[in-house]
Amino acid sequence: MAGSILAYRARKAGKSVFVVDKRAHIGGNLYCEEIAGIQVHKYGPHIFHTSNKDVWDFVNSLVPFNHFRLCPLACYQGRLYHLPFNMNTFYELWGTKTPAEAKAKIEEQRKEIRREPQNLEEQAVALVGREVYEKLIKGYTEKQWGRSCRALPPFIIRRLPVRYCYDNNYYNDCYQGIPIGGYNKLTEKLLEGVEVLLDTDYLESREELDALADRIVYTGPIDAFFNYKFGPLEYRSLRFEEEVLDMESFQGNAIFNYTDIVHPYTRIIEHKFFEFGTQPQTVITKEYPLEWKPGMEPYYPINDEKNNRRYYQYQEEARKLGHVIFCGRLAEYKYYDMDQIVENTLGIEL
Numbered sequence: 119m120a121g122s123i124l125a126y127r128a129r130k131a132g133k134s135v136f137v138v139d140k141r142a143h144i145g146g147n148l149y150c151e152e153i154a155g156i157q158v159h160k161y162g163p164h165i166f167h168t169s170n171k172d173v174w175d176f177v178n179s180l181v182p183f184n185h186f187r188l189c190p191l192a193c194y195q196g197r198l199y200h201l202p203f204n205m206n207t208f209y210e211l212w213g214t215k216t217p218a219e220a221k222a223k224i225e226e227q228r229k230e231i232r233r234e235p236q237n238l239e240e241q242a243v244a245l246v247g248r249e250v251y252e253k254l255i256k257g258y259t260e261k262q263w264g265r266s267c268r269a270l271p272p273f274i275i276r277r278l279p280v281r282y283c284y285d286n287n288y289y290n291d292c293y294q295g296i297p298i299g300g301y302n303k304l305t306e307k308l309l310e311g312v313e314v315l316l317d318t319d320y321l322e323s324r325e326e327l328d329a330l331a332d333r334i335v336y337t338g339p340i341d342a343f344f345n346y347k348f349g350p351l352e353y354r355s356l357r358f359e360e361e362v363l364d365m366e367s368f369q370g371n372a373i374f375n376y377t378d379i380v381h382p383y384t385r386i387i388e389h390k391f392f393e394f395g396t397q398p399q400t401v402i403t404k405e406y407p408l409e410w411k412p413g414m415e416p417y418y419p420i421n422d423e424k425n426n427r428r429y430y431q432y433q434e435e436a437r438k439l440g441h442v443i444f445c446g447r448l449a450e451y452k453y454y455d456m457d458q459i460v461e462n463t464l465g466i467e468l
Contacts, residue, residue: 119148119456120446121337122308123463129312131468136330137314138323140338144309144316147417148456150300154362154399157300158389162356162405162417163373164301165392167291168457174293176460180307183295186392189286190373193381194253201375202288203246203254204281211249217282223247224280241272246280258377261384262407262418263354271422291457296392333468337446339416340432348431351451353416355408359383360401368402382406419451426451 121137128135143149147161165188168174177183192199200206208220227247235241238259242251259267297304320327321342328334336343341351372391376383383404390400410416429451436444445463447454
């Protein structure tokens, strides 16, 4: 998305633009593939959400968005719980019906932590109590990060949303939705009139490609750009297992999170619900977190002290190159929501 928006802006400014993509398709992780008449999010689910009206107006000026709202469910040992944590969740856990009852239950369990939280487990228990942590946080988090919650830093979960109302809408943002017809429609509009070269690794043809341009926008891994001179940055990766099923619906909802350790995957996505589909078949994707190794697809940066220190070294090198713009989650080694990417790239001086 970062590269596509900058290409769009550069073209609108009358510049000659040439886009190089390592993959066989445009759109990066937003890419969708139509299967059984359903737009399948090939690299995990993407729901656009923002409270920035300028950002919302910009993407809607390109393509229309639908009114999808994410209301996921958590499955723990065969029982279902609503997410994010709200009064529905607390009723399912304890039978509490009022905010006062739920707060009293959580407050009672929070007292277990009597010091400044030293790790993710202590932080979670300090925020929502032992039972919510054990059933709805622990297993999912340990699968996602591939390590014990006691070995993870507390900052990962400090902004855990807890609502004392019966609201299952995952995001608080004013504007939410998905492009009608899938994210390819958005990417195609951004790259309309732009020359694109696919199946090409920029880093393998850098000298030849650099000769074509006065300025370069680089959205790949920053450590790869500098030939890993300070060592590789670490990530978590993902494996997707996709199935086409001869049934109208498999789970009746877009996303089920699996928060126990019995299931090796973290969630199952049923794609037709992103666009309120009525197709006779359905497509589901099971998402398996993986320990990242060089050569694998990088998804989630591990922003611990060691990796951040290494990234800052690369950032200093990047600042010396005035003709290269480093932007996006890989080039900035940072997890971004899509609206943040839009806001940031609309503000970059070309």
